[in-house]
Amino acid sequence: MNRREFLSRIEGLSAGALACGAGLSLNGCIGFHYVTTTVSGNRVLINKAEFGTGRFALVEAPGFPLPLYLYRGDGGGYSAVSTRCTHRGCQVEPAAEHLICPCHGSEYTNTGRVLKGPAQRPLQQFPVEIEGEHIVIELPVGGEME
Ligand code: FES
Numbered sequence: 319m320n321r322r323e324f325l326s327r328i329e330g331l332s333a334g335a336l337a338c339g340a341g342l343s344l345n346g347c348i349g350f351h352y353v354t355t356t357v358s359g360n361r362v363l364i365n366k367a368e369f370g371t372g373r374f375a376l377v378e379a380p381g382f383p384l385p386l387y388l389y390r391g392d393g394g395g396y397s398a399v400s401t402r403c404t405h406r407g408c409q410v411e412p413a414a415e416h417l418i419c420p421c422h423g424s425e426y427t428n429t430g431r432v433l434k435g436p437a438q439r440p441l442q443q444f445p446v447e448i449e450g451e452h453i454v455i456e457l458p459v460g461g462e463m464e
Contacts (some may be wrong), residue, residue, distance in 0.1 A: 348378065350412070351375045351384065364388065369453060374412055379395040382462050384409050386444065386455065387417065389428040399430035399453045400442040400462065
């Protein structure tokens with residue numbers, strides 16, 4: 319990897335994630351940016367100010383054993399996906415401008431589309447809305463998809 323590629327990879331990481339390497343498990347990585355949430359029914363609210371200026375944050379949600387990955391795109395819109403790999407359920411990890419599964423190497427876009435298998439299906443996605451100063455993630459009533 320040359321300097322330009324390295325800097326390109328770093329650019330996509332939030333400030334809170336810089337302390338962690340792409341090869342570390344999120345469970346063992348204390349540097350990733352988790353946001354505080356307010357839960358109301360099946361809605362998870364995140365204060366925009368807490369999301370900060372980074373590109374992503376991890377969100378703990380009721381009924382989901384793994385955090386959700388909340389990403390802010392170039393246009394300022396947000397997307398939220400499960401971090402459960404659709405291949406065999408390992409936790410995917412943020413790595414610059416995409417997500418990587420450490421178990422068998424599947425790769426996903428920041429919005430959950432499969433870039434590289436063995437996973438065949440996209441990550442579970444959740445609608446995201448902006449309401450005033452909050453980013454709102456709508457969870458399915460039935461909880462996490464199998
Ligand atoms: S569990 Fe993610 S690639 Fe196999």
